[in-house]
Amino acid sequence: MAEREATLRAAWLGTALAELREQAGLTMRQFGKACSRHAGTISRIESGIQPAKENDVLNYLRICNVTDTDRQARLLHVAAEVNDRGWWEGYKGSVSGTLIDRLWLEERATAISSFETLMIPGLLQSPEYAESIIRLENPEASDVQLRRWLKVRMTRQHILTNHNPSTLTSIIDESVLRRPVGGDDVMRSQLDHLLTLGNNSHIRIHILRNSAGYCGAGAYVVLHLIEPFPVVAYTQTPLGDVCVEGSDAESLEVRYSSVLGKALNAEQSYKVIAEARSTYE
Numbered sequence: 267m268a269e270r271e272a273t274l275r276a277a278w279l280g281t282a283l284a285e286l287r288e289q290a291g292l293t294m295r296q297f298g299k300a301c302s303r304h305a306g307t308i309s310r311i312e313s314g315i316q317p318a319k320e321n322d323v324l325n326y327l328r329i330c331n332v333t334d335t336d337r338q339a340r341l342l343h344v345a346a347e348v349n350d351r352g353w354w355e356g357y358k359g360s361v362s363g364t365l366i367d368r369l370w371l372e373e374r375a376t377a378i379s380s381f382e383t384l385m386i387p388g389l390l391q392s393p394e395y396a397e398s399i400i401r402l403e404n405p406e407a408s409d410v411q412l413r414r415w416l417k418v419r420m421t422r423q424h425i426l427t428n429h430n431p432s433t434l435t436s437i438i439d440e441s442v443l444r445r446p447v448g449g450d451d452v453m454r455s456q457l458d459h460l461l462t463l464g465n466n467s468h469i470r471i472h473i474l475r476n477s478a479g480y481c482g483a484g485a486y487v488v489l490h491l492i493e494p495f496p497v498v499a500y501t502q503t504p505l506g507d508v509c510v511e512g513s514d515a516e517s518l519e520v521r522y523s524s525v526l527g528k529a530l531n532a533e534q535s536y537k538v539i540a541e542a543r544s545t546y547e
Contacts, residue, residue, distance in 0.1 A: 274367040275344065279317070283326045287308075287312075289330065317349060340494040375425070378487060379436075385442055386460070390459070397416050431466075457542060472526060472532065472535050473535040474528060486500060497511065
């Protein structure tokens with residue numbers, strides 16, 4: 267049987283638990299003996315392959331003599347998140363583990379900053395535009411699979427419409443507005459959708475005009491998460507998204523601020539979107 271893939275949150279927790287054990291000066295074998303677990307099990311927990319449960323975390327706190335109540339609470343909170351089953355669980359066999367991680371992160375994000383150079387960001391896509399993009403990217407997929415992927419993409423947008431929505435700041439390269447996807451009807455619907463979304467106070471759409479010049483290669487997203495999770499970022503590659511954190515996420519955040527400074531403000535962007543919309547009449 268193939269070994270399961272570690273989720274990002276399980277890997278985070280595993281790394282934190284490994285740090286506790288190492289700070290206590292214990293090997294995996296010594297720690298395993300103290301809690302009646304095999305060293306191989308400890309290895310799987312710390313790598314995130316076997317998600318740590320609350321009792322596992324309590325064992326680490328007890329054996330490693332962690333008395334800091336804030337640290338205890340943070341680790342137990344992460345353990346609860348690791349074992350939380352969200353709406354995306356029903357799609358595990360249909361989408362990649364990387365996307366599952368991203369869906370979980372978006373659910374925990376208080377603020378999202380995205381920069382897109384090739385297409386309308388997924389969180390802002392209309393159903394028709396999203397379906398066209400998915401079909402273009404997956405020409406050999408069955409209709410059943412395409413419908414499941416579309417359902418995932420549409421469902422993830424509820425983070426912008428629930429009672430406590432995330433704040434989204436989206437920079438979209440002007441060329442995206444001019445790049446036809448799915449025909450004129452689809453583009454009109456999509457740009458109308460952008461204009462409507464831009465009326466929400468928690469959604470800020472900024473167009474980066476072609477005249478702004480080169481602003482760095484590639485699209486990316488920076489997510490600020492609820493405590494105790496770190497700031498993370500995703501960069502897009504032809505083979506899928508790559509998640510980064512720490513100094514790499516901070517570097518992308520600095521780059522984002524620079525690009526945002528070159529983009530149009532919301533009012534100016536609204537006019538450019540409306541102008542682009544008129545070309546699809």
